[in-house]
Amino acid sequence: MSLTSAILLCISLILSIPTPTSLSPPLIEELNQPLPPDFAAKISQNCSSNPQHSFTPSMLKGATDGFAEENLVEKSRKSETYRGVLSDGTEVGIEVWRGRISSEFHKIFIEECRVLVQLDHDRLIQVLGWCDRRELRAVVKEWMDGETGEEWLSRSPSWRNRLKVLVGVAEAMRYLQEQWPLIDYDLRTCNVIVSENQEPLVSKLKVGDQRSESEKVYKFGVLLLELVANRRPQEEFERGETEFVEWMRMHYPENVREVIDGAMKRPSRGYNQVVQAIGIGLSCTDIEAGGAPGISQVHDMVLGLND
Structure with a gap:
């Protein structure tokens, strides 16, 4: 898989937003060019490993009653999305990735998550964080009915x-x-x-x-x-x-x-x-x-x- 294709697949999966009434598969489109150097520099400058954005498998299992079937709202070839409630009462959508990923794709996954959690606008879907463990890789997003x-x-x-x-x-x-x-x-x-x-x-x-x-x-x-x-x-x-x-x-x-x-x-x-x-x-x-x-x-x- 090329770097460009990996970037594309990562972003498409992360931001396929589920709702109770409309569940569609991720939209995959091809990027025309790699990330420009100035954009990569902005990522490095502004993105720190904020522990507030890191979720553990136990936290996400607790939020979904152990990824119970009744909390599954979307399923695709690459991922499953669950509706959950964090310990502080926040309702979230948790997209769980299935299968193995390459080391290159894993690096891109982390960097892209670090970008997406920075977006701060009421009219954009909010990415709250991610889980990056061998047994569970997932993206946590706000939930909106x-x-x-x-x-x-x-x-x-x-x-x-x-x-x-x-x-x-x-x-x-x-x-x-x-x-x-x-x-x-x-x-x-x-x-x-x-x-x-x-x-x-x-x-x-x-x-x-x-x-x-x-x-x-x-x-x-x-x-x-x-x-x-x-x-x-x-x-x-x-x-x-x-x-x-x-x-x-x-x-x-x-x-x-x-x-x-x-x-x-x-x-x-x-x-x-x-x-x-x-x-x-x-x-x-x-x-x-x-x-x-x-x-x-x-x-x-x-x-x-x-x-």
């Missing part, structure tokens, strides 16, 4: 709650761009978890600068338009996202009512907000003009919808 964006949209949430989700995602994007620009994310409704309080968590992260800022902005634009229209580009349009964006652009602004989710509840001034939001989404996906806004601008424009 919620559902995927796809499941959430199927219930036609109000515009107020959709805007709340968009604002939260935009805040997470700005944080990563400013603090960890080489951490990439896969913005799709299936990878955004919505809590019972209608708060989003971006759940698919990976180390390595795969996408440019403009590509990340484009993906956010598609997500925004999808939340407005409540349509699934990959399933409902032959050419996927490209055709979906063209369809939205064709109706904007004269026939914009044709693309807005008819089941969505809107306050009295909500219609104008929705139209403005569509304009932002189309601006983010305007790749031909080359004038798409940056992540900071997108963040400010989305927050401005609340004014």
